[in-house]
Amino acid sequence: MAARGMRGGGGFFPGPFGTGGGGPFRDFPGRMFEGGHRRMGQGEVRAAILVLLEERPMHGYQIIREITERSGGMWRPSPGSVYPALQQLEDEGLVRIEQEEGRKVVHLTEEGRRYVAGHREELGAPWEAASKNFSEEFLEMRGLVEQVAVAAMQVVQAGSGEQVAEARRLLTETRRQLYRVLAGE
Template sequence: MSGSNMGDWFGGAGGSSRGSGQGWPIAGLWEAMEQLRGQFEQKGGTRMGRGDVRTAVLALLAEKPMHGYQIIQQIEERSGGSWKPSPGSVYPTLQLLADEGLIQAEESNGRKTYSLTAEGREVAGAAPEKSAPWEGSGTRDSGRTGALPKAGIDLAQAVAAVGRSGSPEQVKEAVAVLEDARRRIFSILAQD
């Protein structure tokens, strides 16, 4: 979105910016958001290697017992949002580790909490020099990861809200803020 066509995006070219999106190309904005998300994901996908879920589970359970949902949350949190394994990869891994005798499950209040067995502690501690998967380069944690696309998408959602229900004055003010933000962001790239 260059500054020259910002008015078109916000209904500034003769369209109304209030109400049910008249003059406001909501579909175009959502399409642009999806393109933005796609550009970030093309930089290097969020998939991790086959053994990374296993390594991550062992590393987390070495710290304390957890249930499956906690494991998923911790991986997402520690990777800065760039990696969130699906339950379809975590729960089979937990079952495999239990079958191997490396973890055990204890059920409480309808929820299984997993912890390392003695053998599991040996395996988890066998390679202390190996970093956890979320600490490696595979997680794309280089400024192009979770925080930046999330901030862009959050901004786009706020802009869409102003476009849907803001007054013409509010839309004009939002355009000014966005133009200033764009200049400031480009100035970051200009720094040494």
């Protein structure tokens, strides 16, 4: 039962360990355990694409990766938000999409460059908004929890039965201790 969530498909851990799926963390601030990122609006996706393409041409996956990195992992736009935005920008004449080495690479057009230059302040750096509402303590705790999740998954994947049982005991005790801290004990 425990392994189901850890191997993908409705799991409890972010990233490679599952899809997040909500569970007890679905309402946690920033949904940090539901894929580790925050949902942003289509306007922010559009702005981020334009700002990034001003720096250099990119393909869709590079755009997603760059936004994720610049937001510290707090915003990872889905292909379902990036590709329609790219299509809309192409329809508006702000970008052109060219086939290069088997990939569709997106370039700003001259009209796109003029648009970015004329709206620089308005476009800003949308990825910064994804993490600005989180304190340093929150971000540090998020990182620690992710490190513990990675270590736990390594024990499950490579450990003996006794090691897995000990890891389970440690995690259960850690959860209890955290609730005791919260209760002021």
